[in-house]
Amino acid sequence: MGVTVLQQFPVPENKTGTYVIEMLSKRILALGATQQGQFLVDCESYLSHPQMGTTKTVHILHNSEQPASVFSILESGNKNIHVIADGLFDLFMIKLSQHYTSKKQTKIESKGPRFELGDFCIKLGSVTMNQSFKGILIEVEYRPCVTANAVWGLLREFLQGLLGSSTVIQPPQHLKNRMSEIYTPIDTVHQYLELFSAYRKTTALRVQ
Amino acid sequence: MNPSINVEQLNSALTSLRTLRSSVSQVFEALSNGLRADHGEDGKEKFLLELQELLNNVNINLRDLEQTTNGLPIPTGSFNLGNTTYLSQETTQDRQALYTQLVNSYKWTDKVHEYSSFAHSILSQNSLRRSYANSGSTKRRGKLQSNHNVPPGQVDNVINTIDRSYTDMKITISRPYASNAVVQISLGHVLKAVVAFKGLLMEWVMVKGYGETLDLWNESRHNVFRKVTENAHAAMLHFYSPTLPELAVRSFMTWLHSYVNLFSEACKRCGCHLHHTSLLPPAWRDFRTLEPFHDECKQ
Amino acid sequence: MSAANAAPITATDSLTQALKANIIPNQEYLLQGSVLDSAVEVLLHRLRGLCDNVDAGPETFDDQEVCFSLRDPNQQAAPLMLRVRKALDARDMPFQLRYIGQPDLGDKNRPTVVRSSLDIACSGMLIEFLNELGCRIEFEYSVKGYMFRKGRMKITVAKVFKISQSAMPPEPISQSYLVELSVLAPTGQDAIAEDMRAFADQLRPLVQLDKIDYKRLGHMPS
Numbered sequence: 072m073g074v075t076v077l078q079q080f081p082v083p084e085n086k087t088g089t090y091v092i093e094m095l096s097k098r099i100l101a102l103g104a105t106q107q108g109q110f111l112v113d114c115e116s117y118l119s120h121p122q123m124g125t126t127k128t129v130h131i132l133h134n135s136e137q138p139a140s141v142f143s144i145l146e147s148g149n150k151n152i153h154v155i156a157d158g159l160f161d162l163f164m165i166k167l168s169q170h171y172t173s174k175k176q177t178k179i180e181s182k183g184p185r186f187e188l189g190d191f192c193i194k195l196g197s198v199t200m201n202q203s204f205k206g207i208l209i210e211v212e213y214r215p216c217v218t219a220n221a222v223w224g225l226l227r228e229f230l231q232g233l234l235g236s237s238t239v240i241q242p243p244q245h246l247k248n249r250m251s252e253i254y255t256p257i258d259t260v261h262q263y264l265e266l267f268s269a270y271r272k273t274t275a276l277r278v279q
Numbered sequence: 280m281n282p283s284i285n286v287e288q289l290n291s292a293l294t295s296l297r298t299l300r301s302s303v304s305q306v307f308e309a310l311s312n313g314l315r316a317d318h319g320e321d322g323k324e325k326f327l328l329e330l331q332e333l334l335n336n337v338n339i340n341l342r343d344l345e346q347t348t349n350g351l352p353i354p355t356g357s358f359n360l361g362n363t364t365y366l367s368q369e370t371t372q373d374r375q376a377l378y379t380q381l382v383n384s385y386k387w388t389d390k391v392h393e394y395s396s397f398a399h400s401i402l403s404q405n406s407l408r409r410s411y412a413n414s415g416s417t418k419r420r421g422k423l424q425s426n427h428n429v430p431p432g433q434v435d436n437v438i439n440t441i442d443r444s445y446t447d448m449k450i451t452i453s454r455p456y457a458s459n460a461v462v463q464i465s466l467g468h469v470l471k472a473v474v475a476f477k478g479l480l481m482e483w484v485m486v487k488g489y490g491e492t493l494d495l496w497n498e499s500r501h502n503v504f505r506k507v508t509e510n511a512h513a514a515m516l517h518f519y520s521p522t523l524p525e526l527a528v529r530s531f532m533t534w535l536h537s538y539v540n541l542f543s544e545a546c547k548r549c550g551c552h553l554h555h556t557s558l559l560p561p562a563w564r565d566f567r568t569l570e571p572f573h574d575e576c577k578q
Numbered sequence: 579m580s581a582a583n584a585a586p587i588t589a590t591d592s593l594t595q596a597l598k599a600n601i602i603p604n605q606e607y608l609l610q611g612s613v614l615d616s617a618v619e620v621l622l623h624r625l626r627g628l629c630d631n632v633d634a635g636p637e638t639f640d641d642q643e644v645c646f647s648l649r650d651p652n653q654q655a656a657p658l659m660l661r662v663r664k665a666l667d668a669r670d671m672p673f674q675l676r677y678i679g680q681p682d683l684g685d686k687n688r689p690t691v692v693r694s695s696l697d698i699a700c701s702g703m704l705i706e707f708l709n710e711l712g713c714r715i716e717f718e719y720s721v722k723g724y725m726f727r728k729g730r731m732k733i734t735v736a737k738v739f740k741i742s743q744s745a746m747p748p749e750p751i752s753q754s755y756l757v758e759l760s761v762l763a764p765t766g767q768d769a770i771a772e773d774m775r776a777f778a779d780q781l782r783p784l785v786q787l788d789k790i791d792y793k794r795l796g797h798m799p800s
Contacts, residue, residue: 072490102558111586122651123712133589141589147710154702156675159602161593163696166658166677169650170712182585189558190501215488215501215542218468222542225552225560232553253468257702 073190073214074222074254077243077262078230080207088197088204095195095209096184098233104188111135112196112260113180114267117164117171129171131164132260142260153257176201179267181208190214191229198270205270209234210259220250285352292347299340306333427479427524434460434479437525441532448536463493464532467539470504472511479524481531484511506562506574507538517566537569548576603762606678606695607771609778609787612754618735621757621784622724625733628780629726636724639734640667642741643721644705646713656680660713662704666720672699688768689775691789697762720748723755731774734758757785 082091100106112134119127127147134142141160145152156163164171181196194210211230216222219242227240234240242250245261309330318325435452438460442450449465460476471493475483486508487499499505518530545552546561547570553560554573561571572578596602613621622636631637641663648658661676679694723736735757739748759778761770778787 109585111588113588119712120651127710127712129711135586138586143707145707145710150710152703152707152710154700154704154707156698156700158589158593159696159698160700161589162602162604163675163677163698166696167648167711169652169655170648170658180588190503191558215503216469217489220543221469221540224545225542228552229558 072217072254072256072259073192073212074216074219074226075210075212075259075262076226076230076246077259077266078209078211078234078240079266080209080234082207088207091207092183092195092197095207095233096186099186099188099193099195102188102233104186104193107185107187109135109183110185110194110196111180111182112263113178114264115173115175115178117167117173120170120172123170129164130264131161132263134256134260134263136259137256140256142257144261144264151261153261155257177271179205179271181263181267193233198267200271205273208263208266212259217254218251219246219254223250288347288351292344292351295340295344295347299337299344302333302336302340306330306337309333427477427521429478429524431458431460434476437479437528438462441529445532445536447539448532461495464535466536469539469541470507472535479528480519481515481528484508484515486511503541503559503562506559507541510563510574511535514564514566534564534566534569537564537571540571544571546571546573546576548572548578600764600766603764604694604696605763605765606693607761607763607774608691608693608789609689609759609774610691610790611757611778611785611787612752613735613757613785614754617784618755621735621755621781624781624784625724625726625735628777629728629733631725631727636726638667638723639665639725639736640722641665641720642718644718645716646708647716648711648713659716660708662708672701673704674698675700675704688771689789690771692768692771695762719751721756728777729773730761730763730770731777732760734760757781757787759787 080091080095082088096106112132114130114132117129117131119129125147127145130144130146132142132144134140139157141156141158143154143156143160145154154160164173177200179198179200181198183194183196186193186195190213192212192214196208196210198205198208209230211226211233213222213226213229216225223242230240243262244265245258249258314322314326431454438450438452442448447467451463452460453463454460456475459478462474462476464472464474466472468489470486470488471491472484472486473493473495474481475495483495485493485495485498486504487493488501488504491499499508514531514534518527518534520527541562542552542560544561546554554575557573557575559573561573561576563572563574563577564570565572565577626636643661643663646660646662648660650657659678661678663674663676665671675698677694677696677698681691681693682688718741720739720741721736722739723734726733726735735755737750737755738752739750742748759774761774763770781787
């Protein structure tokens with residue numbers, strides 16, 4: 072697992088999400104990338120029962136890059152505790168349905184094509200929540216390197232070349248505190264959760 | 280004191296023993312076949328005549344055997360059978376598996392012989408030699424000797440000194456192939472390398488990423504580390520010095536250590552991290568200045 | 579080309595498919611018994627003769643188990659029991675989170691205890707996660723012994739110890755070894771219970787493996 076960075080790509084006013092994805096795909100394919108299937112990252116959240124004290128949220132995320140794992144992040148106050156489990160963890164959450172109820176309407180996912188270009192892996196995701204389109208998320212992974220601070224300059228150069236020099240590239244919030252640690256898949260999941268939580272609060276955009 | 284064993288006498292004794300055995304088995308064969316078609320009408324008489332002849336043969340052979348064995352000296356004391364004494368310990372041939380083992384080791388030595396002769400004919404066509412091996416001629420005593428054939432202790436010392444001089448480069452030595460060292464190097468969180476030595480001469484380098492399993496033969500999954508391996512081989516040949524092998528190893532290690540900034544430094548010539556066509560970071564390090572360059576940008 | 583680029587199947591979809599196909603092992607069939615310390619060697623010998631995985635000696639294990647309970651907010655249903663097991667002799671292995679349901683009372687003639695159980699491998703900060711989730715620690719203990727396997731059946735012969743706070747060696751809670759014979763299987767495969775009963779009969783009279791009626795043991799968490 073190499074260092075991965077998520078960036079939001081703004082959708083211009085008079086354009087649709089599908090148009091933007093197609094334009095970016097053409098750009099990436101022109102650089103020499105090959106498409107290697109599709110990817111899917113989804114997130115479902117469970118809220119604790121009010122009688123159990125302060126409200127806690129359990130987010131369950133799946134990433135098609137690690138198909139046999141289920142990522143679970145518990146938010147309580149300003150504490151974030153994560154657990155990585157195997158596929159049966161979903162059934163376990165169903166058993167906990169008395170204590171933690173799922174908010175089905177906030178189920179959010181990012182889905183789209185996946186490209187490989189040299190040592191890079193690029194994913195263009197359309198974010199949808201309950202069939203309504205929310206935005207575009209681009210995920211870029213540089214596989215050979217496992218520490219963020221060593222590779223940040225390189226990633227920024229690549230992203231600027233890909234997205235155009237008008238977009239501002241910032242290191243993701245989650246990574247800012249752990250630039251010198253070994254990067255693991257849960258860090259990617261944290262980044263998705265941050266951006267999904269932001270998307271949940273915005274209104275829907277036009278798709279077609 | 281054993282009288283000296285005369286091999287020829289023994290051989291003739293063994294031959295006469297064998298002829299005796301074959302004539303005895305002929306007797307039994309004739310008896311078991313009984314009357315045959317070509318005995319004709321006076322079958323019984325011819326059969327008996329044949330039998331008598333065979334028995335006479337047996338007698339002659341027996342006398343021959345007695346003569347030859349009488350001439351053999353009687354050994355005093357016991358024979359030193361060496362390892363062959365163990366052959367008598369397990370009487371059942373099947374349980375010994377001796378035959379299959381013998382066949383396998385014969386096949387193996389045969390193959391080794393064949394392959395080494397092929398290798399010799401191919402490798403001798405390469406005129407670029409790194410060691411000055413005297414080709415048998417005594418006239419060339421004044422020629423430079425390559426002195427990288429040093430005892431393992433000295434190799435260990437050289438490598439340990441290099442290990443101590445760099446804090447972010449961890450070096451471990453192992454010897455899986457007899458006395459030649461195989462050195463594993465771990466450079467910060469950037470890369471891992473394994474170098475195979477012959478004495479103090481570096482023979483093979485493989486560079487892989489931090490998260491990969493390290494072995495001598497499998498290439499890295501990442502293009503950048505495959506490029507670094509190629510460059511490392513070039514460096515290994517560049518730094519080769521037959522008269523100062525320690526300096527060669529030290530220079531190579533210094534050069535390899537400069538890769539600690541593989542992802543964080545941009546190319547000195549074009550100023551970018553990634554080259555615009557190959558999308559690789561600067562994987563070349565200049566041999567003198569240790570500055571990073573892209574493969575395509577190096578002067 | 580299009581098949582390789584098809585959208586990946588979501589995790590919930592694959593889970594519902596697996597549930598429909600009845601391949602998820604979510605039930606445990608269990609028989610338990612005990613054998614005194616003095617008699618355990620003979621039992622181990624007999625198990626070595628009967629079981630599969632004993633080429634290089636029986637497999638040993640050394641685990642620590644912590645039991646949590648999660649109370650129902652409405653105070654209606656019984657509290658949820660969860661167990662977390664970690665291997666003390668193999669620190670790199672993930673934790674095992676186990677949800678164990680109430681035993682299925684149903685048929686008195688069933689040869690074994692049947693209860694729903696989910697075994698999930700976890701890594702990360704599982705204990706803190708469960709604490710934040712609202713679970714309370716009920717008790718903990720450590721267990722050390724041997725594990726045998728025969729086909730799908732797992733047999734453990736282990737000694738249960740109290741967790742010692744100081745550096746003293748852990749203290750056993752009894753002079754005997756706990757023997758458990760269990761199988762994890764999807765629902766509806768009751769034939770395996772018969773096989774288990776047959777195997778348990780082969781271990782008599784060294785150890786009697788039976789269903790334990792937990793209700794009769796008093797209201798202790800099972």
